[in-house]
Amino acid sequence: MTQHITLHIADIYIHIESEINGVIGRFQEFYRHFSTNESAHSDYSIVIKQEKMTVSVTGEEEGFKFQGYAFKQFEKHAILLIPSLKNAYQYAEEFLLFIFSELCIQKNKLIFHSASLIDDQDNAYIFFGPSGIGKSTISRKLTDFTVFSDDMMVMEKTNNGYLLQKTPFERNKQRKPAVLVNIKVVFRLVQSDVVKINSLKKSNAFNVLLSNLWFSDYQKKQVEKYAEILQDLMQNTTVAELQIAKNSQKEAIVECIKNYEMTC
Helix, strand or coil: CCEEEEEEECCEEEEEEECCCCHHHHHHHHCHHHEECCHHHCCEEEEEEECCCCHHHHCHHHCCEECCCEEEECCCEEEEEECCCCCHHHHHHHHHHHHHHHHHHHCCEEEECEEEEECCCCEEEEEECCCCCCHHHHHHHCCCCEEEECCCEEEEEECCEEEEEECCCCCCCCCCCCEEEEEEEEEEEEECCCCEEEECCHHHHHHHHHHCECCCCCCHHHHHHHHHHHHHHHHHCEEEEEEECCCCCHHHHHHHHHHHHHHC
């Protein structure tokens, strides 16, 4: 029996239907804070079917692409073919993030692989870097700030600042209201023996920001769109490198950030 769920993530509605037993149940369990009954307003639909992989299904002449599963995209929907129950939910979630990233760039939104901390005056500090670099450590140590996200969030430029929105694609899948912030500094985290901040040149800042966005692939049209958004971000905020060690004390990190802000 086909089951359905509609997800509402960062003002994007994605309807999913699946004939594979258990897939929708897992989404209902793990994405319950992001589900909605407003299926009539979906921006995109994903239809999941179980089908054995064959050459004819995955061949380019059929329009399918293969990645452990097969899929075919249309303007407003996609067909996802999964060969067996094994890893079905994992494949479905991976494909959902793939589709979500494409919808985000269409709507001028960035998926940022980062920790986002906000002070009591709605100033945001963004900390990004590869997995294991210390984003969650920063979130735990800087207790004077409100942690908006510790791994992934969506950022959108508005006339009054930047809108930050939660996603379910991180360990903490709790929903939070979107928040309008002034981004003070975007920090690239680097492991070091000392706590130190170095400003990044515009050219370097652009490259490191681009490398820490989440998007489906490096198609030219996507990179050009991201370049436009990132250039705007760099004009409105500072991008710097924050060197920390895992045993760095909270006081040393806060003092270093405050001293750096005074020089910006």
